[in-house]
Amino acid sequence: METIKLRKITSLWIITVLFLFIVNIVLGIIMRLNQGEILHEQPATFYAHMTTHGLTQIGIWFVAGMTGINYLMERYLKTSYLANVVAMVLTVTGILMLWTSTYIGNFHAGWTFLYPLPLKIMWAKWATPLFLGSILVMGVGWLTWSVSMMTQILKKYPLTKALAWQHFRKNPTIQTPPFILISMITLIGIITCLLGAVLLLAMYAAEYFSNGAFVNDALLMKNLTYFFGHTIANEMLYLGLAVIYELFPEVGGRPKWKATWYVALAWNCTLVFILTAFFHHLYMDFVQPVGFQIVGQIASYMASLPAAGVTVFSVLVAVYRTSIKWSLTNLLFFIGVAGWVIGGLGAVIDVTITNNFVLHNTLWVPAHFHTYNALGNVLFSLAFFHWFSIQFSEKTDFEKLTKLKLTLLLIGGIGFLLAFYIGGAESMPRRYSNYPAEFPMAAPLAIGAAVFATIYLAAILIFFFQISKRCLNILFSSSSH
Amino acid sequence: MQNSILILFLVLAGMSALVFTFVYLSSKKAGKDEQGIPNPLKTRFWFLLILFVILGIFASVTIPRSPYFLFADETPVRVIHVSAMQFAFLMSDKAIDPKNPVGEASIELPANKLVEFRVTSLDVNHGFAIYDQSNRLIAQTQAMPGYVNRLRWKFKEPGNYTILCLEYCGMAHQVMRASLTIK
Numbered sequence A: 001m002e003t004i005k006l007r008k009i010t011s012l013w014i015i016t017v018l019f020l021f022i023v024n025i026v027l028g029i030i031m032r033l034n035q036g037e038i039l040h041e042q043p044a045t046f047y048a049h050m051t052t053h054g055l056t057q058i059g060i061w062f063v064a065g066m067t068g069i070n071y072l073m074e075r076y077l078k079t080s081y082l083a084n085v086v087a088m089v090l091t092v093t094g095i096l097m098l099w100t101s102t103y104i105g106n107f108h109a110g111w112t113f114l115y116p117l118p119l120k121i122m123w124a125k126w127a128t129p130l131f132l133g134s135i136l137v138m139g140v141g142w143l144t145w146s147v148s149m150m151t152q153i154l155k156k157y158p159l160t161k162a163l164a165w166q167h168f169r170k171n172p173t174i175q176t177p178p179f180i181l182i183s184m185i186t187l188i189g190i191i192t193c194l195l196g197a198v199l200l201l202a203m204y205a206a207e208y209f210s211n212g213a214f215v216n217d218a219l220l221m222k223n224l225t226y227f228f229g230h231t232i233a234n235e236m237l238y239l240g241l242a243v244i245y246e247l248f249p250e251v252g253g254r255p256k257w258k259a260t261w262y263v264a265l266a267w268n269c270t271l272v273f274i275l276t277a278f279f280h281h282l283y284m285d286f287v288q289p290v291g292f293q294i295v296g297q298i299a300s301y302m303a304s305l306p307a308a309g310v311t312v313f314s315v316l317v318a319v320y321r322t323s324i325k326w327s328l329t330n331l332l333f334f335i336g337v338a339g340w341v342i343g344g345l346g347a348v349i350d351v352t353i354t355n356n357f358v359l360h361n362t363l364w365v366p367a368h369f370h371t372y373n374a375l376g377n378v379l380f381s382l383a384f385f386h387w388f389s390i391q392f393s394e395k396t397d398f399e400k401l402t403k404l405k406l407t408l409l410l411i412g413g414i415g416f417l418l419a420f421y422i423g424g425a426e427s428m429p430r431r432y433s434n435y436p437a438e439f440p441m442a443a444p445l446a447i448g449a450a451v452f453a454t455i456y457l458a459a460i461l462i463f464f465f466q467i468s469k470r471c472l473n474i475l476f477s478s479s480s481h
Numbered sequence B: 001m002q003n004s005i006l007i008l009f010l011v012l013a014g015m016s017a018l019v020f021t022f023v024y025l026s027s028k029k030a031g032k033d034e035q036g037i038p039n040p041l042k043t044r045f046w047f048l049l050i051l052f053v054i055l056g057i058f059a060s061v062t063i064p065r066s067p068y069f070l071f072a073d074e075t076p077v078r079v080i081h082v083s084a085m086q087f088a089f090l091m092s093d094k095a096i097d098p099k100n101p102v103g104e105a106s107i108e109l110p111a112n113k114l115v116e117f118r119v120t121s122l123d124v125n126h127g128f129a130i131y132d133q134s135n136r137l138i139a140q141t142q143a144m145p146g147y148v149n150r151l152r153w154k155f156k157e158p159g160n161y162t163i164l165c166l167e168y169c170g171m172a173h174q175v176m177r178a179s180l181t182i183k
Helices: A004-035 A043-073 A081-103 A127-156 A178-208 A218-251 A261-282 A290-319 A328-350 A353-359 A364-391 A402-425 A442-475 B002-029 B040-065
Strands: B078-085 B088-092 B114-121 B126-131 B137-143 B149-154 B159-164 B177-182
Touching (some): A004 A043, A004 A081, A004 A442, A043 A081, A043 A127, A043 A178, A081 A127, A178 A218, A218 A290, A218 A328, A218 A364, A261 A290, A290 A353, A290 B002, A290 B040, A328 A402, A328 B002, A353 B002, A364 A402, A364 A442, A402 A442, B088 B177, B114 B126, B114 B137, B137 B149
Parallel strands (some): B078 B114
Antiparallel strands (some): B126 B137, B126 B159
C-alpha cells in the first residue's frame, strides 16, 4: 500500500498541476482576446505566451498522468519515492526556466521550436540555451521517473509478462493486470521519445557551440522534433487511459477489467503505431520520402483501431445496460472518453494526407488536439484528482456542484472548440497574433472562443478550490488517515 | 472541400455524442440484475472489422490522390522558384541566388496550365500556402532551408491569389505574404 509520503507528494503534484493549468488557461484566453482585437499586445509577446502555453500544457498534463500512475502503481509494486521527488523538483525547475526564457528573455520560437528558429536570435541571447535547458531539465526528470518506474515493474514482471505476451496463448497461468500492461507500453514509448529529445538537444548544442563550423540538417531535426513532441503529447493521454482501466470499473462497482489476448494485442500494436504516427506532421515536406508519408497515414489510422475497439468499446460495454454506480469520478472518465473519441475523429480527418493539404497549420490543428486534451485527457486527470482527494476526507459531500461543474466544462469546452473547428474550415492560419483583412470572421470567433474558455475556466476554478482544499489537508495532515 | 470536412466531422461527432448519451441513459434505466451486452467479444469483433474496412477504403481512395502524386506524369509549362525568408517570399522564373536573393516584382501565371513551384527557405522553416480569391486555402507546401519542395498546381480561375506563411517563423509571421496573378 502507498505510504503517507506518497500521498503528500501526490497532493502536491495535484495542486501544482491545477494551479499551472489555471494560469495556462488565462494565457490561452489572453491570446484569443488578442486575436479578437480586444487586447493589443506586441506580436512578440503573443508568441511568448504561445510558447509558454504550449510547453507548460504538455508538461503539466504529462506529470498529471505520471502522478496517477505512480499513486496507483503502489497497489501492485513498490515505487521509488526519490524518483518521484526528482521528477517534481526538475519539472518545477524546468517550468521556471521556461517561463524565465519566455517572459524575461522574450524567447518566442513556439513550443515546437522548429530548427533553426531558436538559433536565429530575436530575443535575449541567453534565452535560447535557457529554453533548451528547460526542456533538458524536465526531460531528465521525466526520464528518471520513467526508468525508475520501468525498473520496478520489471523487478516484479519479466518483460514478456509486463507486455502480457502470455495472453496470446490459451489459458495463461499468470495474469498481467491491464494497468501494468498499459503503463509498461506507455513507459517504453516515453523513454524512446525522451531519448529522441536528448539527441535533438545534443544536435542543437553541437551547432550552438560550434561557432558556425557545424550545421544541422533541417529535415532530420524536424523529424526528431515531432518524434519527441508528437509522441510525448500522445503518451500523456495513454497515462490517463491506464488510470481509467484501473479505476473506472472499480468506482462504478463493476468487475475489474482483465487482460485478454485482444487487450494485449491492442496495446502492443499501439506501441508500434504511436512511435510511427509522427510522420503525419511532415506531410507538407514533400522532400520527405513518400514511404514515410504513407506510413504516417496508415499508422495514424491504425492507432485508432485498438483505441476504439478495445478501450472505448470496453468503457461502453461496462456502462451499456448495467447497473453501474455513477459518481463524479466515473462521469468525468466517461465524458473524457467521449471527448477523446471526438478529438480523435478530428485527428483522423487531419491525418488523411489529402485533407491535410488544406488543413495543415490552420486552426483545425489546435481544434482537434484541444478536443482530446481539454475534453479528454484533462477530464481523465480531474477524475483521478477528485477520486484521490476524497479517499482521505471525512466529509461526504464529495459530489457537490457536480452538475454545475460538468455543465460549465461542457458548454465552455464545446463553444471554445467549435470556434477552432470553424476557423480551421475557414482556412484561418494557426499561430497568428492578429488576423489579416482576408479573415473578417477571425476576430469575432476569437472573442467567442475567449468567452467560452472563460466558462470552462470557471469549472476548473471550482475543481481547483474543492480538490486543492482536500489535498492541502492531506499535505499538512500528520495522521495516517 | 473544407466545408464538406467540417460537415463530416460534425456529423461523426454528433453521432458519437449520441452513442455515449444513449449508453449512459441505458445504465440509468438498467435493473440490478442486468449484465449488459450478452456477447461483447462478438460485437467487438464486428465493430473493429467495420472500422477497419472503413479506414481501409478511406486510405486506398485518398493516398493515391496525395499531393506528391499530383500531375506527376505531366510537364509544367512554368517553373517558379520561391525563396522564403523572414518575413517575405521571393519568387522568380529564374533560380534565386541565396547569396544575392532577388525576386520579381510580380508573378503572372496562366490559368488551367500546370505550374511547378520550387520552394525553399533562406533561413528558417516557412509555409507556402496558396489562398484563392475567396480566401480559401487550396494548396500548400513547406519552405525548408537546405531542401526544395516541388508543388505542382493548376489554377482553375483567373484572378489574384494570396500566399501566406503557414509555418510559425518568428515575430512577423502573421504579416508574411505575397500574391500571384492568374490570367
